[in-house]
Amino acid sequence: MPDEGANILEVDGLGKAFGSLVAVDDVSFTIGRREILGIAGPNGAGKTTLFNLISRIPFGADRGTVRFAGQRIERLAPHRIFRLGLARTFQKETAFAKLTVAQNIRVGAAYGGGMRGAALSKAIDEALDVMDLSAVRGELAATLPVYETKRLMIASAAVIGPQLLMLDEPASGLNSVELADLKLLILRLRDRGAAILLIEHILPLLFGISERVMVMDFGRKLTEGPPSAIARDPRVIEAYLGGPKELDTDAA
Ligand SMILES: Nc1ncnc2c1ncn2[C@@H]1O[C@H](COP(=O)(O)OP(=O)(O)OP(=O)(O)O)[C@@H](O)[C@H]1O
Ligand SMILES: [Mg+2]
The missing domain is CATH 3.40.50.300 (P-loop containing nucleotide triphosphate hydrolases)
Structure with a gap:
């Protein structure tokens, strides 16, 4: 309850x-x-x-x-x-370098479980939007500057709506x-x-x-x-x- x-x-x-x-x-x-x-x-x-x-x-x-x-x-x-x-980020910014920004957030959502289909897409879009990452959603994480990598790590945690x-x-x-x-x-x-x-x-x-x-x-x-x-x-x-x-x- x-x-x-x-x-x-x-x-x-x-x-x-x-x-x-x-x-x-x-x-x-x-x-x-x-x-x-x-x-x-x-x-x-x-x-x-x-x-x-x-x-x-x-x-x-x-x-x-x-x-x-x-x-x-x-x-x-x-x-x-x-x-x-209950979500956390890490002191050293981390992301899956060979995945795109949106794919990284999807990994967070998958770890969170439960979301599928339209609800999953909506949660990813919202996480991108909240962290101002929509414009780079298709970029590989490896190419991001430090601040965007930090925002991506937060977005991957925030995607579950903690x-x-x-x-x-x-x-x-x-x-x-x-x-x-x-x-x-x-x-x-x-x-x-x-x-x-x-x-x-x-x-x-x-x-x-x-x-x-x-x-x-x-x-x-x-x-x-x-x-x-x-x-x-x-x-x-x-x-x-x-x-x-x-x-x-x-x-x-
Ligand atoms: N896995 C570990 N094995 C052994 N000692 C550890 C481990 N993790 C942390 N410590 C030790 O525990 C203490 C607290 O470390 P912690 O990383 O929590 O500090 P912190 O307050 O986050 O410091 P900082 O501001 O530098 O990040 C330190 O003495 C650290 O060396
Ligand atoms: Mg520390």
Whole structure:
């Protein structure tokens, strides 16, 4: 039965160790429907591992629970999690180089299952349209510039109409024009019904778009709150800069 609760995702006590390294250490948080929750933290803080544990791509957690739309998912197969409407992208932009843009999105839709015929075509057209890729739908992915490859990866996740979309550093390597454009596209995805979990090192984007920001450090949740408070939090500044300086979070 669909769950109409306020939170689309509830994570409780999630943990993962690699040998003696605790990559994610007892992390709990929630995200509301159509909320944009930012995740910040220094390199190696455990942000990507957190996405891995939630999506179970490529591995799940050692401990803790994950509730998505009211249903426990921490033991489900990755494709089942995707089919429920929880989609993710990857830190390094990836696409099937020898497939066209539209074919790449079709692969995402196939992994999502369920869609056939006219409904499948419509979903692919919509994903192309939402990510402004319609004009290059027939191009081989190998020929795309970086920003279009990033948009293609997001479109391949968004094709299922996810209720939660987890984006892992979508803005890395983009110029300021592309950054401003990406911000609009993320808001567009949210307006179409997705909650957004956004890992990002580019703080002006993260703080400019997130309703709340969670900060991780050494696998743990350091703090969370509204962007304005987080940007001034001495523990956050210490984790990022190692001292009492100022974070550059001004909107681009
Ligand atoms: N498959 C793995 N095997 C062993 N160690 C891993 C594995 N994946 C991640 N780690 C380690 O876990 C820690 C957290 O890594 P993770 O990639 O989650 O950090 P991150 O916050 O995403 O960093 P970045 O901002 O650089 O992307 C790091 O010390 C990393 O080396
Ligand atoms: Mg990472």
